[in-house]
């Protein structure tokens with residue numbers, strides 16, 4: 001079966017690398033994730049991946065404990081790079097050529113993010129892992145996901161999370177929560193549905209970038225999503 005998309009921007013939160021623990025990196029979890037991603041890449045889909053850093057550090061949480069927000073956000077952005085290097089290592093162990101590109105320059109560690117070069121890597125069959133968020137404080141890696149999806153001309157922003165889509169309320173707190181198969185950007189924003197941050201959703205709305213929110217913890221879901229099977233919730237117009 002042929003994949004539905006030619007190019008996908010996959011947004012993964014840092015927590016997906018942490019496995020059972022909510023902190024740090026679980027090597028077996030990263031290996032399993034890389035194996036799934038590599039399988040998808042072998043079908044010919046071009047993949048860009050934006051990784052979060054929440055398994056190490058979240059700026060907003062540190063700011064709530066009196067830390068300067070801009071400094072805290074810089075720490076969060078650096079945390080994403082640690083995750084990117086772990087994922088690159090695991091993907092390369094799966095035989096997938098992978099490049100890490102960072103929005104904050106650190107050329108001894110990874111390539112600087114240059115849009116055309118990122119596209120070229122993907123055209124050559126390399127997975128590109130984007131680190132450093134947007135390089136700006138007060139943003140999240142969801143916004144980095146929207147931004148990179150638009151910049152690289154992805155057909156969809158695929159946000160993989162721990163829940164299987166967008167619900168009318170938090171399904172972890174409310175057993176009667178109802179999942180949407182489809183929801184509009186405006187509804188997401190008006191109802192303040194918290195699965196993705198508002199600036200990321202608004203950027204996609206303004207530029208017609210479809211989003212799919214799906215559960216990463218179900219094995220095989222990245223492949224199903226890339227084949228266009230109905231996993232999770234589609235956010236569109």
Ligand code: UDP
Pocket residue numbers: 012013014015051052053054055057058059060072073074075076077078079080132133134135136137138139140141142143144
């Ligand atoms: N961050 C930032 N600007 C960005 C992206 C991320 O300042 O463009 C910081 C912010 O402090 C955030 C942290 O990096 O809390 C980690 O990113 P995020 O919370 O989005 O990670 P995730 O929840 O996806 O693991």
